Amino acid sequence: MTRLSPEKKQFIDDNFYEGIGNKLSREKFDQLLTAEELHYLAEHHNWDDGTEVLQWIAEHEQCAEATALMLFWLAQPDEYLVYSLKTELKNEDDNRIFLLMKTILAGFQKGFYKKSSLHFDPVSSRGETEPPTPAFMLDATKGEETYVYYEKSEVDGWFDEVFENKVRNCPDAMTLFNIASFVEIPEKARMICQSALCDKGIAIMVFWRLKTFAGMWTETSALTKEIVEKVCNNEYQEVLSYDPAKDKNIKMKAAKQRWEIPQVMTQAV
Incomplete structure (x- = not known):
């Protein structure tokens, strides 16, 4: 060489x-x-x-x-x-x-x-390849019925410190749920998950929103894995109801693969 x-x-x-x-x-x-x-x-x-x-x-x-x-x-x-x-x-x-x-x-x-x-x-x-989604991440959570009163344009307009302050000063889980309903990037998702008000329903919703909107971000894999582990270990309280199967804003099924990586490009040279 x-x-x-x-x-x-x-x-x-x-x-x-x-x-x-x-x-x-x-x-x-x-x-x-x-x-x-x-x-x-x-x-x-x-x-x-x-x-x-x-x-x-x-x-x-x-x-x-x-x-x-x-x-x-x-x-x-x-x-x-x-x-x-x-x-x-x-x-x-x-x-x-x-x-x-x-x-x-x-x-x-x-x-x-x-x-x-x-x-x-x-x-x-x-x-490591991305592990399959555990079945329990598909389950609906029990609790207070949720509703969304924020508009996407409103939440999208909260940049940096404004968004962080909104999350930090949330008065209750329902408000945090509303903010989380429009999160599409790992940085903001992590702020949601770190809130003391983040319950199981919010965490599962954030998981699926990351899967849907932030699959290409390198930080997504670590954060979704962390959420799965906490849900598995019952680290979240169950305060709000959330059913991923009824959430029209997420994609739970893997998109169809449109092309394949040639075998020659998977081999060492």
Whole structure:
């Protein structure tokens, strides 16, 4: 394997640093000429800075199989299997990631990527698969009948400290239930679950809302697992009634898979 010189590593670190944003330079990128240089950049890129440079790597004639495979699995393809490969996603960031995956899929099909001494093993990178949802998370809870009096636009308009204060100052479980009825991201869901007023019904509703609206967030898996464990251990009081089967705003059935990951892309190179 060709080793990168300290000078080349420094060049990449200096020109493709975390938080680079719109200062990303195609001219600087075009000075990367080897598979090893591209792989080093791919390994050290912060995905919060977007996928533009990763798209450049995936389209580069010197991109190695190992590099392309690493990018493909870092993009969490399991979360995109429910979308047709012809689909353009509404969320721009998600769509760019999906485009990156489709570029790599096409590259492998065409034999575009180079054989090299670089190595990547998809099995070791995937980690644990998502466990099946326990049957008790489908059960209705007993308690006071719930009703929603907030509007989605109202709750969506509570940003950062405002939302946090609304949750912290909830006078009762029903108010917290109303706020939780519109939660769609893990950060806000965790605030709900950490409230002393969060009961079993609210927790189960938050679980299903995360499954429905936040499946692509990396934080979702840990939080849903935590909720399941607490429900299983009877750590929540049963104050409010909630039946996930009657909640029209969630999806309890897994969406149909629209494409499959090719076998060759599940094997180490």
